[in-house]
Amino acid sequence: MIRIVSAKFLTSSVNSLDAPDFGISEVAFLGRSNVGKSSIINALTNHQGLAKSSSTPGKTQLINFFEVIFDNDGQKIPIIFVDLPGFGYAKVSKSLYSAWQKNLDEFLKNRINIKTFVHLVDSRHANLEKDENLGVYLNEFIRNDQKILNLYTKCDKLNQSERSKVLKMDSSAILVSSTKKTGIDKASETIYNSVFGL
Ligand code: GTP
Numbered sequence: 001m002i003r004i005v006s007a008k009f010l011t012s013s014v015n016s017l018d019a020p021d022f023g024i025s026e027v028a029f030l031g032r033s034n035v036g037k038s039s040i041i042n043a044l045t046n047h048q049g050l051a052k053s054s055s056t057p058g059k060t061q062l063i064n065f066f067e068v069i070f071d072n073d074g075q076k077i078p079i080i081f082v083d084l085p086g087f088g089y090a091k092v093s094k095s096l097y098s099a100w101q102k103n104l105d106e107f108l109k110n111r112i113n114i115k116t117f118v119h120l121v122d123s124r125h126a127n128l129e130k131d132e133n134l135g136v137y138l139n140e141f142i143r144n145d146q147k148i149l150n151l152y153t154k155c156d157k158l159n160q161s162e163r164s165k166v167l168k169m170d171s172s173a174i175l176v177s178s179t180k181k182t183g184i185d186k187a188s189e190t191i192y193n194s195v196f197g198l
């Protein structure tokens with residue numbers, strides 16, 4: 001069985017140049033602002049407040065690194081989780097916004113250690129153009145040792161028929177709720193397996 005046993009904050013970076021190389025495989029959590037990136041890191045690691053979350057979009061402004069220890073049948077394996085600023089958040093000034101997007105773009109394209117991009121999609125709005133664009137964007141530069149994983153967040157807000165609709169659209173969809181802790185074990189096992197190409 002695969003589960004997460006501990007997690008700790010490592011450091012924050014502004015861009016790819018000042019981000020240290022930890023020599024450990026990384027998982028980058030991506031998605032629109034407010035979709036629940038920081039919250040899912042807290043739910044996966046069972047560590048409230050590890051990644052700062054807020055109901056105000058634009059909470060995460062830096063590239064934040066967390067060391068997460070997985071237990072695979074007694075073997076302890078570290079993986080780095082990377083919490084990122086959301087895209088599509090325009091409440092800050094235009095110049096700050098474009099600086100963020102440039103930093104994010106360079107980081108995603110240059111960061112050798114990223115093995116998995118976890119694309120978080122709000123399960124209530126599962127076919128927004130912004131998310132489609134993110135998928136297209138990632139596919140433009142993804143290497144063959146990298147994977148994209150879609151997680152559908154806030155599924156506690158869906159009824160049964162709305163859940164079925166998401167699964168019909170994406171048969172491999174993983175529905176998660178950070179508040180209700182739904183789908184969290186499945187998500188962590190899927191992330192682990194994708195990092196190691198299993
Ligand atoms: P940025 O850092 O601004 O890009 O946002 P983020 O994607 O990190 O979102 P964050 O985790 O800060 O969560 C945004 C809001 O959504 C907060 O008010 C959370 O409490 C709420 N939220 C996150 N996950 C869930 C969930 O599973 N269910 C519900 N109902 N609310 C959630």
Ligand code: MG
Pocket residue numbers: 037038039052053059060083084085
């Ligand atoms: Mg955040």
